[in-house]
Amino acid sequence: MISTYPFVSGKYLVNGEWIELSEKVDVVNPANTSEVVGQVAKCSEEIVNGAIEAAENAFETWSRSDIGERANRMNTAAEELSKVIEENVTVFVRENGKTLVEAKKDLLRCVEVMKGCAAELLDWWKPEVLPGKQKVQIRRRARGVTAIITPWNSPMILTFKRVIPAVLAGNAVVVKPATNCPLTIMTCLKVVAEHFPPGVINIVSGSGKAIGDTLCSDSRVRTLAFVGSTETGKDIMQKSAGNLQKVYMELGGNDPAIILEDANMDEAAIKRLRMGILRAAGQVCSAVKRVYVQESRYDEVVEKLTKEFSRMVIGDGIQPDVTMGPLNNKAQYDFVNGLIERTAKSGGNIITTGIQLNPETWDKGYYMLPSIITGVDQQSELVRVEQFGPIIPILPFNDIDEAVKLANDSEFALRASVWTENEDIAVEMADRLEAGAVFHNNHTVFSDLALDFPGLKESGVSRETRHCGLEFFADSYGFAD
Numbered sequence: 001m002i003s004t005y006p007f008v009s010g011k012y013l014v015n016g017e018w019i020e021l022s023e024k025v026d027v028v029n030p031a032n033t034s035e036v037v038g039q040v041a042k043c044s045e046e047i048v049n050g051a052i053e054a055a056e057n058a059f060e061t062w063s064r065s066d067i068g069e070r071a072n073r074m075n076t077a078a079e080e081l082s083k084v085i086e087e088n089v090t091v092f093v094r095e096n097g098k099t100l101v102e103a104k105k106d107l108l109r110c111v112e113v114m115k116g117c118a119a120e121l122l123d124w125w126k127p128e129v130l131p132g133k134q135k136v137q138i139r140r141r142a143r144g145v146t147a148i149i150t151p152w153n154s155p156m157i158l159t160f161k162r163v164i165p166a167v168l169a170g171n172a173v174v175v176k177p178a179t180n181c182p183l184t185i186m187t188c189l190k191v192v193a194e195h196f197p198p199g200v201i202n203i204v205s206g207s208g209k210a211i212g213d214t215l216c217s218d219s220r221v222r223t224l225a226f227v228g229s230t231e232t233g234k235d236i237m238q239k240s241a242g243n244l245q246k247v248y249m250e251l252g253g254n255d256p257a258i259i260l261e262d263a264n265m266d267e268a269a270i271k272r273l274r275m276g277i278l279r280a281a282g283q284v285c286s287a288v289k290r291v292y293v294q295e296s297r298y299d300e301v302v303e304k305l306t307k308e309f310s311r312m313v314i315g316d317g318i319q320p321d322v323t324m325g326p327l328n329n330k331a332q333y334d335f336v337n338g339l340i341e342r343t344a345k346s347g348g349n350i351i352t353t354g355i356q357l358n359p360e361t362w363d364k365g366y367y368m369l370p371s372i373i374t375g376v377d378q379q380s381e382l383v384r385v386e387q388f389g390p391i392i393p394i395l396p397f398n399d400i401d402e403a404v405k406l407a408n409d410s411e412f413a414l415r416a417s418v419w420t421e422n423e424d425i426a427v428e429m430a431d432r433l434e435a436g437a438v439f440h441n442n443h444t445v446f447s448d449l450a451l452d453f454p455g456l457k458e459s460g461v462s463r464e465t466r467h468c469g470l471e472f473f474a475d476s477y478g479f480a481d
Contacts, residue, residue, distance in 0.1 A: 027180060048211055062197055077114060092156065095184065138478060227251075254411075258404075258419065261294040261297050265297070277443075282370075321357060324390065370390035374393075376395065378395065413459050417443040
């Protein structure tokens with residue numbers, strides 16, 4: 001029997017060599033859990049240590065490489081990756097659950113990150129001369145071995161937005177992808193790694209805790225970038241404190257959308273709101289997870305959004321007519337279903353709608369119809385937690401002060417949005433909202449991938465940048481006469 005698994009299945013990458021392990025875990029299709037898409041190797045602590053050593057050795061020469069050479073290598077890698085995007089879209093859909101449109105967009109954005117970051121590098125790296133009597137330059141240098149731990153929900157773009165700037169800044173990386181969705185990341189990074197010296201890009205897989213603990217506790221790792229839950233992020237910070245590692249974290253979110261009474265909630269606006277809620281079945285850190293509507297418009301918005309949700313076609317993302325795929329894994333599926341059940345028992349009104357593309361196969365995957373929930377208050381579990389699924393509570397408010405207070409009443413502060421025809425009011429509210437970024441009449445991502453605005457409070461640890469994230473992976477130092 002000829003295996004249809006990807007080349008990277010059951011393997012890890014250290015010092016330019018792909019090595020297969022006998023101990024593996026199946027990667028299953030969330031749209032059909034009886035289908036095994038490939039396997040993921042369960043790397044030991046010894047293997048992880050070997051990856052760190054390979055990265056440390058590669059760093060010695062790669063950190064001193066010419067900036068132009070780095071950019072040229074990355075641009076060549078981007079061209080090669082662009083040639084294999086189409087053939088990897090279906091694998092991504094099968095291991096993640098996204099729709100074809102979502103999957104292809106994510107892969108194309110990875111190529112965009114590579115090209116944009118390479119272009120940004122050339123000017124960003126130039127020394128900055130400060131005015132004054134003493135000649136002082138601000139110069140940059142690579143930090144060292146960089147560990148990158150990425151999640152299952154948007155694995156491609158969230159991995160590339162860390163790996164690419166880290167490598168371009170002169171670091172060598174050890175990448176740990178999520179166990180239940182690693183195949184497309186590893187396949188694409190294989191293409192990239194081939195254009196860099198051995199050891200610059202290393203990939204290990206397996207237990208998140210075991211590998212994470214090793215990466216956090218090793219003094220050779222100077223920077224650690226993590227995307228995932230706030231709980232895990234806190235654990236990583238505690239364990240990395242002993243080595244004073246530089247940590248860069250994108251954590252949980254509970255994004256509010258505030259709709260004022262003057263908002264133009266026409267068909268296009270409702271569609272934008274729906275996309276902000278249901279993109280990737282709601283499994284996005286920066287998705288809308290709470291909607292606050294001024295009382296005079298409350299019934300109208302509930303009605304219009306319910307109608308918009310009813311148009312959603314739920315099924316296997318490999319089918320071109322599907323507009324929302326399944327949830328990625330059983331743990332998340334069980335959590336969201338349990339959240340709905342507890343909300344209904346506590347008196348919440350569950351409005352479930354949408355179209356089942358193939359109802360007869362519904363029980364084979366982690367499928368859910370989208371739901372709107374009314375009749376809940378600010379203290380409801382549904383409103384307090386990060387749901388990470390296709391469900392959204394809608395709550396009324398009286399005035400702007402109340403809306404801001406409700407929106408800020410969360411330990412999370414990743415993104416927010418204000419829906420109003422008055423831009424001055426939107427700006428005034430944005431100044432008061434606790435969020436890393438605030439959108440006006442939309443809830444989306446930045447179209448310019450060079451922009452990065454991290455979350456506040458328990459949603460992240462880092463700082464804003466306009467340079468593709470390069471600043472996170474380099475040290476600035478002064479050089480003076």
